[in-house]
Amino acid sequence: MSRVRLWQLGLVAGAVVLLEVLCRTGVINSFTMVPPTQMFAALAQAALHKTWFWPDVSYTLINIAAAVAISVVGGFLIGLGVHAIPRLRQALDPIFTSYYAVPTFILYPLLIVFCGIGPLSLIVMGALFGIVAMIVATLAALDRIPRVMLKVAKVSRLDPVRTTLLLKLPAAAPHLMTGLRLAVAYSIIGIIAGEFILSTAGIGRRVALSYNNFDNPTMYGLLVLILGFAAGVNALLGAFEQALHRRWYRPS
């Protein structure tokens, strides 16, 4: 293991141990935060013995998967369309650049009126969060396709569909991965936020319930689960993205 990895591990472990000590000695009182060991214990307890745990986890995961699928496929197609019309792109640009500065989930109550309380509202919420990141990444990716490739497509008389599938998609793959990673991160945020605000099931709702019941260990346990899951997925996709970059742009 490299020195850098050792230091990283040491820093993270040190922070956890420090938190444990501060909580155990009462510097941080137990109404504010519980020691990390207790968080993990509560998480294990919930996973093994609580009947709500697995249904809630799978509910959230299925919704996230659906939202990611919609935002990635929809974002790519919209990006493709917008890229083809430069004037439309220029007109839409202010929307894209300031989209993430507005808390989109203020639209969630309106969505509930549209789609009812249930998975559909949550999925639309997550997709709304993720899709713009994918559109922007698609635009950036298409910008970077070398001109010569498009000329080859023209010379070979490929039709637009085959140009997209055979040429644009693979050539843009590494940058599309960036979009995928962001879309996943944003979809997770959108769905968890929606579950916090109003829903009938899901891990986000469980966090809100534990918070309201002053059940701090369970709440922190679930937070650790959510944050760990998000960070893990992000790290995995990030590693894949870098591998793609290295393969595509290998110095030759």
Place this chain on the structure above:
Amino acid sequence: MSARSRILDYTLLAAGLLIAWIALYRFAGPEALSPPLPTFERIGGFLDSASFWDHAEATGIAFLYGCVIALIGGMAIGFALGVNRFAGAVGEPILTTLYSIPKITLYPVILLIFGLGVSAKVAFGAIHGIFPVALFTIGAIKNTSPVLIKTARVLRLPRLTAIRTVYLPAALPEIVTGLRVGFATTLLGTLIGELFASDRGVGFILVRAMEAHRVTDIMALTLLLFAFAAGANALLLAVEHRIHRK
């Protein structure tokens, strides 16, 4: 592209959005969306009322504090990790992970630590903004031309002088990009903090409107916030373009 055709584009875009809005309203009915005209009237009503400006001031102050912490703290972290190669290699992945986690899930923690009020909002804004600023600053310093760094070393500049006279000017354009992103995410964080945890501020009126299901208010506030965010973003983007051109 000429200025005139650009104005035409924006007009067409605005018209398109308006048509989409009316179509959605026809489709969904008044309990889901408010029609354009009453919404704009409500925006005018908000801008006219003194109580709205009280709330806007509360949001503005929290946002300002959050921004100061996020921008200065982020740049300090960025410089500390950017100038020292090893510290950067250790710290950057940790910062990236912290940036990627859904910070909205931390709202109960922030509430438990800071209680209801302005400090919770500031904390929420700052944790949203500090990581992008730090990451952009690290990236900016990493991209500084090695010749400049070697020159600073040859001249035996003390570290602080080197940062002030070499690293900062060289990295400034990218840092400004980071500040713009940090500005947007801090605004987002402050508003989220207000939605969940406050008794004053624009986010607070919004959450009240949500609970009472006053659709016109929700739409009017959403549009106001979007206009503010888009306007501020456009302004910072213009500053950024000027600095990048130099």
